[in-house]
Amino acid sequence: xxxxxMIVKPLYSxxxxxxxxGISLLFITSSAIAQNSTSSPYSYYGLGELSxxxxxxxxxxxGTGLAYRGGGILNIQNxxxxxxxxxxxxxxxxxxxxxxxxxxxxxxSDFFNDYNLTRLGFGFKVSSxxxxxxxxxxxxxxxxxxxxxxxxxxxxNYMIRSLKGSGGLNQLTWSNGVKVTKNLSLGxxxxxxxxxxxxxxxxxxxxxxxxxxxxxxxxISKGIYFNLGAQYQKNFGKYAVTLGAKYQPKLGVRxxxxxxxxxxxxxxxxxxxxxxxxxxxxxxxxxxLGFGISKGKxxxxxxxxxxxxxxxxxxxxxxxxxxxxxKFSFGMEYKADDGYARKLLKKMTYRLGGFYxxxxxxxxxxxxxxxxxxxxxxxxxxxxxxxxxxxxxxxxNGTTENNMVREDFTRITVDINLFERWFVKRKYH
Amino acid sequence: xxxxxDLSLICMISKSLLFRMNKIKSLLFVSSLLIFVGCNSGVxxxxxxxxxxxxxxxxxxxxxxxxxxxxxxxxxxxITSGASNAIVGQYQDEFFGKVRSEFYGILDYNGGFKLDFxxxxxxxxxxxxxxxxxxxxxxxxxxxxxxxxxxxxxxxxEEIELVDGAGGLYGHNTFDYDxxxxxxxxxxxxxxxxxxGKPYNLRIPMDDEFGKKxxxxxxxxxxxxxxxxxxxxxxxxxxxxxxxxxxAAMLAFKTGDTLxxxxxxxxxxxxxxxxxxxxxxxxxxSSALNFTNYTSDKSTTPQDLGRIVEETEDLSSELTDNLAxxxxxxxxxxxxxxxHVEELNTLGLTGGILKAELVFYPKDxxxxxxxxxLPTSAFNIYKTNxxxxxxxxxINPTTNKPVASTYVPNSENPxxxxxxxxxxxxxxxxxxTGQEYDDALLLTLPFQGLGNSMDRMVxxxxxxxxxxxxxxxxxxxxx
Numbered sequence: 001x002x003x004x005x006m007i008v009k010p011l012y013s014x015x016x017x018x019x020x021x022g023i024s025l026l027f028i029t030s031s032a033i034a035q036n037s038t039s040s041p042y043s044y045y046g047l048g049e050l051s052x053x054x055x056x057x058x059x060x061x062x063g064t065g066l067a068y069r070g071g072g073i074l075n076i077q078n079x080x081x082x083x084x085x086x087x088x089x090x091x092x093x094x095x096x097x098x099x100x101x102x103x104x105x106x107x108x109s110d111f112f113n114d115y116n117l118t119r120l121g122f123g124f125k126v127s128s129x130x131x132x133x134x135x136x137x138x139x140x141x142x143x144x145x146x147x148x149x150x151x152x153x154x155x156x157n158y159m160i161r162s163l164k165g166s167g168g169l170n171q172l173t174w175s176n177g178v179k180v181t182k183n184l185s186l187g188x189x190x191x192x193x194x195x196x197x198x199x200x201x202x203x204x205x206x207x208x209x210x211x212x213x214x215x216x217x218x219x220i221s222k223g224i225y226f227n228l229g230a231q232y233q234k235n236f237g238k239y240a241v242t243l244g245a246k247y248q249p250k251l252g253v254r255x256x257x258x259x260x261x262x263x264x265x266x267x268x269x270x271x272x273x274x275x276x277x278x279x280x281x282x283x284x285x286x287x288x289l290g291f292g293i294s295k296g297k298x299x300x301x302x303x304x305x306x307x308x309x310x311x312x313x314x315x316x317x318x319x320x321x322x323x324x325x326x327k328f329s330f331g332m333e334y335k336a337d338d339g340y341a342r343k344l345l346k347k348m349t350y351r352l353g354g355f356y357x358x359x360x361x362x363x364x365x366x367x368x369x370x371x372x373x374x375x376x377x378x379x380x381x382x383x384x385x386x387x388x389x390x391x392x393x394x395x396x397n398g399t400t401e402n403n404m405v406r407e408d409f410t411r412i413t414v415d416i417n418l419f420e421r422w423f424v425k426r427k428y429h
Numbered sequence: 430x431x432x433x434x435d436l437s438l439i440c441m442i443s444k445s446l447l448f449r450m451n452k453i454k455s456l457l458f459v460s461s462l463l464i465f466v467g468c469n470s471g472v473x474x475x476x477x478x479x480x481x482x483x484x485x486x487x488x489x490x491x492x493x494x495x496x497x498x499x500x501x502x503x504x505x506x507x508i509t510s511g512a513s514n515a516i517v518g519q520y521q522d523e524f525f526g527k528v529r530s531e532f533y534g535i536l537d538y539n540g541g542f543k544l545d546f547x548x549x550x551x552x553x554x555x556x557x558x559x560x561x562x563x564x565x566x567x568x569x570x571x572x573x574x575x576x577x578x579x580x581x582x583x584x585x586x587e588e589i590e591l592v593d594g595a596g597g598l599y600g601h602n603t604f605d606y607d608x609x610x611x612x613x614x615x616x617x618x619x620x621x622x623x624x625x626g627k628p629y630n631l632r633i634p635m636d637d638e639f640g641k642k643x644x645x646x647x648x649x650x651x652x653x654x655x656x657x658x659x660x661x662x663x664x665x666x667x668x669x670x671x672x673x674x675x676x677a678a679m680l681a682f683k684t685g686d687t688l689x690x691x692x693x694x695x696x697x698x699x700x701x702x703x704x705x706x707x708x709x710x711x712x713x714x715s716s717a718l719n720f721t722n723y724t725s726d727k728s729t730t731p732q733d734l735g736r737i738v739e740e741t742e743d744l745s746s747e748l749t750d751n752l753a754x755x756x757x758x759x760x761x762x763x764x765x766x767x768x769h770v771e772e773l774n775t776l777g778l779t780g781g782i783l784k785a786e787l788v789f790y791p792k793d794x795x796x797x798x799x800x801x802x803l804p805t806s807a808f809n810i811y812k813t814n815x816x817x818x819x820x821x822x823x824i825n826p827t828t829n830k831p832v833a834s835t836y837v838p839n840s841e842n843p844x845x846x847x848x849x850x851x852x853x854x855x856x857x858x859x860x861x862t863g864q865e866y867d868d869a870l871l872l873t874l875p876f877q878g879l880g881n882s883m884d885r886m887v888x889x890x891x892x893x894x895x896x897x898x899x900x901x902x903x904x905x906x907x908x
Contacts, residue, residue: 040479041478041479041482041483042479042482044482044483044484103476103478103479104478105478105479108476108477108478109478110476110478144479144483145476146476146477146478146479146480146483147476147477148477148480150489152489152490152491152903153488153489153490153491154490154491154492155491155903157491157903159489159783159903161485161487161489163480163483163485201485201486201487203487203489203783203905204783205783205784205903208784209783209784209853209903210827211781211782211783211784211853211857213487213781213783213905215486215487215907261779261781261907262781263781263782263783263857263905265826265827265853265854266827268826268827268854269781269857270857270861272774272779272780272781272860272861273778273779273907363482364482403481404482405478405479405482
């Protein structure tokens with residue numbers, strides 16, 4: 001007699017997954033989008049401070065990831081890497097970051113903390129050749145809060161001007177990776193860009209009036225773009241060499257620009273001006289190249305070059321004053337685990353890296369660039385149920401020359417991957 | 430609040446659906462969400478670093494170069510009855526001319542005047558002593574109390590009654606009276622003087638013949654002295670008038686609490702109280718028909734406000750030496766027009782007013798601190814149109830009370846002290862909804878009590894002067 005015990009585990013899993021997704025989306029839409037992940041005045045420019053969209057592994061290696069792959073990693077930077085995710089594995093990923101920034105200008109300095117979600121997603125191998133993943137992550141962030149006391153022109157009285165930036169764009173990405181041949185895999189990301197960048201200018205008198213003038217300018221995006229990736233790996237004995245490539249065409253993302261001016265004293269006042277403009281803004285034409293060399297199962301070294309053509313982009317048919325961005329990064333990973341290790345220290349993965357990013361913003365003829373170094377750990381969870389990747393970055397953005405602002409930051413990212421076994425049918429004879 | 434909501438939601442869903450999942454995993458998942466939900470309050474600290482990096486779209490300016498057109502309005506009817514004091518006096522003013530007030534009052538017989546009776550019910554004969562009119566100062570006055578002035582009392586010969594449909598008696602009402610006075614006094618006013626702990630009173634000696642007549646009527650037991658209708662017909666009322674050439678002060682006298690009265694002194698010729706001075710009071714009743722009449726003769730003034738006849742014809746300041754006038758009692762108020770305020774909207778793409786102040790200065794040398802003082806009450810403003818009627822008070826929307834002026838003194842340069850009215854909401858409304866050509870504002874002392882007010886002020890509005898009427902706006906221009 002065959003006692004076929006069909007596990008209805010997938011069904012339970014689907015219920016769980018839906019629950020997890022439900023909660024996650026709830027939080028994302030209500031909390032994460034409203035929060036800021038930066039306090040830099042440079043986020044006023046362009047689309048804000050650009051996010052890397054990398055996994056915790058990539059972040060700890062300076063952002064390197066185009067030629068990187070792993071069985072339990074959702075590599076959204078290069079979707080072609082998804083094709084190499086372990087079979088039977090359902091990967092659930094959540095990442096959070098805490099950024100500690102010190103802004104300095106002249107002899108003044110100020111300290112800020114920001115916390116945010118870096119990624120929420122899941123992915124799995126659908127068939128032997130094709131894998132897919134869904135994720136939500138920030139695309140760019142806007143965050144600054146500047147308050148200055150100024151004299152009213154023609155008077156001895158003072159007013160207080162607040163400049164506030166908040167929000168950012170997020171992307172809901174559907175990534176797909178396909179193994180074309182033994183060595184070559186291709187991938188495509190389709191992303192829905194949503195969110196709003198808000199820039200407020202608020203004015204009120206220091207004394208004698210309770211009217212508050214507010215100029216609120218919002219860029220609301222609701223559009224789609226896509227990019228392509230490819231990975232090619234060849235073994236040479238102990239060594240494996242991987243080449244990664246990425247391409248994104250310049251695409252217009254549908255958006256709305258709303259400017260609203262209000263002048264209120266508690267609930268008395270009016271809105272003298274309101275304008276809604278519908279149009280689009282461009283995501284830049286991008287190409288990236290990466291290489292990676294691995295020795296055995298333990299060591300991996302690699303580097304990325306990314307070029308984004310921001311100078312050719314327009315926002316609502318008007319030229320951006322942005323320049324092309326070049327990012328160079330390198331990284332190294334050492335897996336101490338040889339499969340038999342018992343002590344935790346021997347089971348962990350160690351990573352380090354660095355990057356130099358020319359940035360895409362020029363302020364008063366100063367090109368604002370960023371550079372940093374990173375360290376990271378991969379901590380496996382018991383019985384291969386998951387992996388916790390911790391990354392620590394130290395970076396610098398901007399300069400103090402010419403009365404510019406320099407940002408010195410430390411960022412800790414915790415990226416958790418949870419593995420579930422799926423699609424297991426047990427048959428008993 | 431948000432955190433509690435999220436937390437409870439996490440717990441609820443976690444319990445019901447995640448129980449099958451590995452405990453550690455679910456804990457990990459839940460706590461990871463908690464961190465990102467709970468830690469970031471989204472609140473920044475204030476700082477000015479990076480201010481030079483952000484483009485500003487606005488400029489904040491103080492603009493006060495609006496041309497303000499002013500004129501003087503004379504109110505047709507001001508109710509002056511129903512007040513708790515009487516105003517009598519006259520002064521001469523270089524701007525307002527001869528300003529005069531007279532008081533019409535109705536005398537009550539205080540329950541009737543009866544002489545004493547003896548044991549057999551026969552009236553005890555009485556002898557007239559003196560008749561005097563007593564009034565108590567009510568502290569307020571306007572003008573020079575160091576100069577001599579006089580008050581004469583006259584019997585009113587016409588019934589004091591309301592004109593058809595009126596709500597009270599107006600400052601321009603008059604009633605016929607006897608030219609021959611019933612009493613007179615020339616004095617120097619002492620409105621603030623206290624005697625024996627009580628306010629000083631003025632005693633005006635009255636005509637003996639009239640007093641003797643009252644005594645003889647009482648001895649005859651004439652029912653005129655006991656029947657209110659007959660008494661009313663016998664003595665319609667009296668009017669207190671200042672001297673025709675007086676140039677002293679207008680004085681306020683209390684009329685409540687039977688303080689203003691005619692007192693008849695007499696004594697019994699027989700009986701027990703022959704050596705006692707008896708008296709009977711005839712007080713000015715608290716009738717709603719007691720009122721003050723105001724007149725002024727402007728012919729001596731250079732600005733000649735006497736040219737204004739109707740309320741609908743305001744007299745432009747350009748025709749009155751660039752001055753505008755406000756006077757209680759007589760009823761002058763100032764009308765203000767700011768024709769170009771809407772041009773603020775053209776300064777930029779858009780903008781808004783943070784604060785708007787209407788500032789005005791009393792004309793220098795039109796007032797001083799003892800004789801011609803500045804008004805004690807604050808000014809109010811009303812919206813008006815071509816016909817100069819007060820349509821509605823300009824209200825402060827946050828307190829829901831009418832906007833009132835504040836006096837801003839300058840101790841170093843007293844000439845630079847000014848009055849200020851907060852018209853922010855009013856101007857914001859004009860910028861938003863526009864104003865008609867005829868829309869204007871009336872600047873006045875409070876309407877309630879205007880009939881009992883002695884305040885007056887001359888407002889400077891010479892376009893070349895630093896002290897002209899101004900609208901000072903703090904305006905945000907959006908580029």
